[in-house]
Amino acid sequence: MRGWVDEGVTPIARVAEAYAGPVPAVWEWYWPSRLSVDLDVSDAYADTGLARSLGLRLRHAAGLDVPLYAFQTSAYRGTVLDAARRVAAESRVPYAVHASDEGMNHLDPLFAATARNTATRTLAEFVRGLR
Structure with a gap:
């Protein structure tokens, strides 16, 4: 079995500190449901009826x-x-x-x-x- 190899552009210590540090630096404590809906609808980046019904302005x-x-x-x-x-x-x-x-x-x-x-x-x- 091989241990962790810390190579590449991102040192694992930086990631560990961000995820497990004394204050959350990476994670939000919530993800609003409306944001998921907006992201799903806007993914096509098209002015659809659904996008308009949600008030999304996708072409500005x-x-x-x-x-x-x-x-x-x-x-x-x-x-x-x-x-x-x-x-x-x-x-x-x-x-x-x-x-x-x-x-x-x-x-x-x-x-x-x-x-x-x-x-x-x-x-x-x-x-x-x-x-």
Whole structure:
């Protein structure tokens, strides 16, 4: 039997501290039922009768006029950046930054070691550009 191998961009100690620390840093203590309904209905990102009945405005990109930052890991196979580019093209976003790291998994942007965290590094560059 092999023991835990702590390699990759996220040290296990960071994950353990976030999940088991003295104050919850990762988990919400509840998940509102309405949020699940909204996510299920908006997944298609289409103006359907059901979306309208719930008061969801799924097509409002034209009203966006702030810079956009999007980051994608290996978890979504290109769909995050495709969606971000579509939003930017349909909006008044003055500029957008699209970054990715296919070597990162879904939770690595939260927990990865600072020196190996592409998400925080590219986000910091984006924020510096907002001046």
